[in-house]
Amino acid sequence: MKCEICHTADVETVYIREESGKQRELYVCRKCAAREQEAAASRKPPRFIISAGHKGRSTFRPVLDLLFDKAFDIIDHAIKDKFRPSVDPSCPSCGLTRNEWRKNTTLGCPVCYRAFGRELLPLILDEQNADRHVGKVPPKYRMTAKRDELKRAIHAAVEKQDYERAALLQEELDALQSKSKRRKS
């Protein structure tokens, strides 16, 4: 498995990135992990630090202010924890979590492709230089595709007031639909 940041080195460690309040587990190489950690440290605003002002003169804030800040901070955190979106999203059909998938590279069920689609598509594009199927279509779906095409053609014919053609197409569609009904029963 390749690093999720540089996509070249092998995975060596797990890094937890904070993204707008959500925690996301990333499987990365050691180098990228170190870089992430540094970047995160520089992003974090300094808290409760009585910072030294310009030219070495310290600026003090009133003690009461600080206490207030601290109190609200604790409340903020409590609220955030309660409403924090699921740290590890999972597939609604098979229950496989994102972390389980990332660890095994094997998905749980066909629905996982929808559940993790946002992450899977770029991954597929990255691995295969394409993310759109152009090959074989199973017969069952061929019927659906044909039906959609006929419906569109009927609509277009009606728009053009070509009712003769629309009727012909409707006949074709009916035949197709009764055929698929017979198949099902």
Add this chain to the structure above:
Amino acid sequence: MKFRRKKMTSPALPGALGGLLRLSRNLDGEKFPSWASKPERERTKEKILQAAQEIDSTATFIPFDTIHQVEGFAPFAEGSPADSSSSGVIVFTSNPDKRITVNGENHLELEYACNGIDLMGIWSKLDEFDTLLSERLDYAWSPRLGYLTATSANIGTALLAETLVQLPGFHLLRELNAVTTALDRLDYRVRNIDSTECPFPAALYRISNRITIGKDEETFIKNVMRVTEKLLKREWMARLRVIFNHSVFLMADYVGRALATAKSAFLVSQSECIQLLFILRFGVEMNLVKGITLEEVDEILGTAQKAESVQAQFGDGFDIPEFQLEQAYADFLNFSIQDVDIELNY
């Protein structure tokens, strides 16, 4: 020494040993095998077996735990999952080149094998077989991503187009690294399948598509065929370079050592036996060996893949159980090639 052109070019495509096409399919609404429970896997297996039997009544399911009892599985058989009673292969007595792996990585993997590398020749049959199955099974499919597989690595067509080739020319010239790197850059997967049990490399490689989405099945298949043909033409040139730029002795030494081992070994494992025979086959292709034809080597190779018949025919020499099969293979090998010798025609 004169180069006998007529005999040298007789094999159609030297080094072309076999081909395989595989389509991975999964059932809608079922967990993929590695996450499914045993009863879930059992249910999937039953569905698939029933569909296969409706299409071809000769379909039989063989669980992985009894697979060694099936003859002729060596060339393409790979690692089997832990639970083996609901995982296995469906074979067809009507056609030994066709089979379905059930509950491997995916619910089903349809396979067709061929002797040469004419993969397009088996594609239409595989395609038809897949279509017949899809009318009886609910395949997991999406318009955007195609056939949904257990890993995203073979999403889309979910097709594996693979050829089996032998590259001893490149091996003798020590150019294999360059070859595999070049193929890798062109997005083909190259795997050496020589056994570590044999000290003589036969330079056996599998070439397959790494990309499975973005093009249709025929394009992927034709590309693998084309790159294999190009590779084998270069392999042939490499063999000629060994003879004419270096020395025929380099090649004769390579084949001769393997032949001597094959003739005089007392204990030989199945994979070592097969590997030695492939080196001998190369010697026959290069007209370096007398006393055996290419067809005869291929026939011996066919027998070597059936451990049971080798054991039955040659396994009664000694009764030390742990060595019985290896001793049987050694006897089989000694016997099969007793009249074979190196002959320098150059």
